Amino acid sequence: MMNIGKRIVSLRESRGWTQRELASRVNLNVSVMNRIEANERPVKDNELLQLANVLDVSTDYLLGRSSSSTLTQEEKDEAEFQAFANNPTLQKWYKELPKSKEEDLEKLRKMWEILKDHGEL
Incomplete structure (x- = not known):
């Protein structure tokens, strides 16, 4: 293994x-x-x-939890979003969002979709 x-x-x-x-x-x-x-x-x-x-x-x-190295499109999208969300340059901004974690994540996801759709990423 x-x-x-x-x-x-x-x-x-x-x-x-x-x-x-x-x-x-x-x-x-x-x-x-x-x-x-x-x-x-x-x-x-x-x-x-x-x-x-x-x-x-x-x-x-x-x-090592999966033997398949191939990602589904959904997994690729989620991985891209997580990398975006965990980008150290965003951490300061992200910490200043309202305290609701679900609300924060949804706002960040919408921003990510807009940037992705416009080729900014």
Whole structure:
């Protein structure tokens, strides 16, 4: 059974990317990426979402909970949204939204759809 580091390496290599290229695509330091791939450092939740989005797989696949690396369109849309919602540059703005979590998420989802539809993402 492959661990998360091996799955990331396998996916990265299948795309012909260097470790540095993948690290850049997910906004991580290359030394952090190296430690993640070597299973010397756990992957943080936001990093897991970014990796799954960039590698076009589900988080379940990276975590070894699914043997299929193929995403459905619904899973792709959700992964894109989660990566958008967890973008560190949005965190300050997101924290200032009204306190209702459901209301916050719905507003953010509507904004994401507008940006996506207009090719801003």
